[in-house]
Amino acid sequence: MGADAAIGERVAAWFASGHRPLPWRAPGYPAWGVLVSEFMLQQTPVARVIPRLAEWLARWPAPADLAAVPAGEAVRAWDRLGYPRRALNLHAASVAITERHGGIVPSDVDALLALPGVGPYTARAVAAFAYGIRVPVVDVNVRRVLARAVRGVGEPGPARTNEELAVMETLLPADPERARLANAGVMELGQTVCTARTPDCARCPLVDHCAWRDAGYPAYTGPAAPRQKPYAGSDREVRGRILRELRASELPVPAARIAGLWPDDAQRDRSLAGLLADGLVEAAGDGYALPSS
């Protein structure tokens, strides 16, 4: 067994020996529930997703249920999870699943990738966790664990999607069930032990298989991760404020009330135009509303 394969087996064993009872890991959890959870988990921490996921699935237990309501209802139910385009994409995905896949979430990675809002991570996460298919799953946690344990550097740096998928593939056990445990285990390891700020190496199952540790924890010298712009005062904040107003109202919101939501006319107009262009908002009479179709 090569070094990488040893890593996969170790993490699978560590994960199988006990992990947090996340709802989407429960045996028999529906593929639709896994898909919804993965949309919600795109850049939103686990703890914030758990309560919203249950509400969503109680209301729309299958893709066809969501496909049957206007997209605006999905945006409204998304509430303040953030990045509301995900709600729009999830609705569009439910329509595509209903029309193209007979209402069944596809298991094929390429079919999943063709769905709106489904990228390299989500497609493989659904294939691996909902259907038990042996495919590498790479999210930010996996990227960090691979950077440290395999490449011996402290941070993953800019994304190198294809290369990281290939590396993860090499450490997956041949057996699909063990591969699933390895995928889930590396993610869990990165989230709970091999964390960005303060890794807890004393609890790490890879303590003797870590290139970063072997190298003496060298400081990261690669390209800096892109810096995030401040949220306060950004167009994102303005968009969020407008959408929050529309979500709170069953009727169209008059343009005059939108105008009162943000003092900078140019920024407010630009943000509203962006929401319209994105299909998150539509004109309704002399006001605006969530999308009715």
Next chain:
DNA sequence: GTCCAGTCGG
């Protein structure tokens, strides 16, 4: 201020 089970368009 930083980070978070990312995706998309330019």
Next chain:
DNA sequence: CCGACCGGAC
């Protein structure tokens, strides 16, 4: 490849 995209928690 790079920036935009929400919002809450630490």
